[in-house]
Amino acid sequence: xxxxxxxxxxxxxxxxxxxxxxxxxxxxxxxxxxxxxxxxxxxxxxxxxxxxxxxxxxxxxxxxxxxxxxxxxxxxxxxxxxxxxxxxxxxxxxxxxxxxxxxxxxxxxxxxxxxxxxxxxxxxxxx
Amino acid sequence: xxxxxxxxxxxxxxxxxxxxxxxxxxxxxxxxxxxxxxxxxxxxxxxxxxxxxxxxxxxxxxxxxxxxxxxxxxxxxxxxxxxxxxxxxxxxxxxxxxxxxxxxxxx
Numbered sequence: 538x539x540x541x542x543x544x545x546x547x548x549x550x551x552x553x554x555x556x557x558x559x560x561x562x563x564x565x566x567x568x569x570x571x572x573x574x575x576x577x578x579x580x581x582x583x584x585x586x587x588x589x590x591x592x593x594x595x596x597x598x599x600x601x602x603x604x605x606x607x608x609x610x611x612x613x614x615x616x617x618x619x620x621x622x623x624x625x626x627x628x629x630x631x632x633x634x635x636x637x638x639x640x641x642x643x644x645x646x647x648x649x650x651x652x653x654x655x656x657x658x659x660x661x662x663x664x
Numbered sequence: 665x666x667x668x669x670x671x672x673x674x675x676x677x678x679x680x681x682x683x684x685x686x687x688x689x690x691x692x693x694x695x696x697x698x699x700x701x702x703x704x705x706x707x708x709x710x711x712x713x714x715x716x717x718x719x720x721x722x723x724x725x726x727x728x729x730x731x732x733x734x735x736x737x738x739x740x741x742x743x744x745x746x747x748x749x750x751x752x753x754x755x756x757x758x759x760x761x762x763x764x765x766x767x768x769x770x771x
Contacts (some may be wrong), residue, residue, distance in 0.1 A: 573759065574708075581766040582700070582751050587698065587759070596759040599665070632707055634762075641714070648714045649755035650698045654707035 540565040541571075541633050541655035548661045549623050557658045559616040559633035566609075566635035567591045571616040572651055573607060587636050588616060591592040623662045630657040666690050668758045668764035670750075677742050685737045685767045687752035692732055696756035699728055699737045702766075703748045711750075712737065739769075747771060748766050 544558040559571060571585040586597035588607040595607040606619045616633055634651035641648060667690040677683050687697065695715035700708040710719045712728035715735055726739040739746055751762040 574763075576702075581749075582753075582763040584753075584761045584763055589763070597730060605770070634708075646695065646714065648717075649696065649761070650710055650713040650719075650753075651700075651708070652710050652719065654709075657707055 539635060539653040540633060541653055543631075543633060543655035546659040546661070548663060550664055551623055551625060551662055553623050553662075554619060554621040555623060555660055556617055556619045557631050557633075557660070558657050559618075561614045561635070564635070566614045567611055568589065570637040571607075571609065572634050573618045574632045574634060574651070575629040576632070576657075577626065582631075583629075585618070590616075593612065616624045620660075623660075625662050628662045630659055632657050639662065666693070666754060666760070666762055668752055668754055668762050670752055670764035670767050673765065673767060675767060676771065677769060678743055678771065681742045683739045683742055683746075683769060685750055685769075687730075687735045687737070687764050689733045689735075689754055689756075691757070693754045693756035695731045696754055697724075697728075697730065697735045698753045700751045700753065701746075701748045707713065708751070730738065733770055742769070 541564045542560045567590045570587045573585040588595040604621045609616045633655040635653040638649045671686045671689045678766045697715045699712040702708045727738050749766045749768050751766045755761050
């Protein structure tokens, strides 16, 4: 079955960097993208960006454009999120998710959704 | 940037109630709209994709409808395990995949 397993919790000081790992299994890695989503305490879901499992190209939400890097290793089936210049408001639960895209054979309409998620990685930014 | 607005932000309901949640997009998104359920301490769970298609394994009491800019998620008979937060997500305005602010369904 499809599984995404993330690295453990981290505590960082403001200004530091953090790298979160997401180990995937149960599917052909290069056929799907991986998206990253975070949820701050008491807040909603926030999409951060996605990376192609096929060619490693990444697209970031404008808010994170200058502080985030997403990478992947096709051999180890891992995806990574690096966030730099951490601030207190980066304290959140960070998720990776399998990003499914395609076209319906029945309706010819495009679809795109996140069907499997990691367990989440708590990142705490504290002085 | 596209904005996704969910209403209400909070709904109080009882077991057996029919509950309807709304999601509005600030611009046209066809049927590129997904719904997720988030329970405290667990990862999000995909309920509906492409506005109305039930994800495999999701109970049939969940249904979705809408197109263009207005969408609804309906729970036909609320069960105790349905008390959670619900988020819509648009995937039409490529390459961004924006979530709405969420609706909390509580007793």
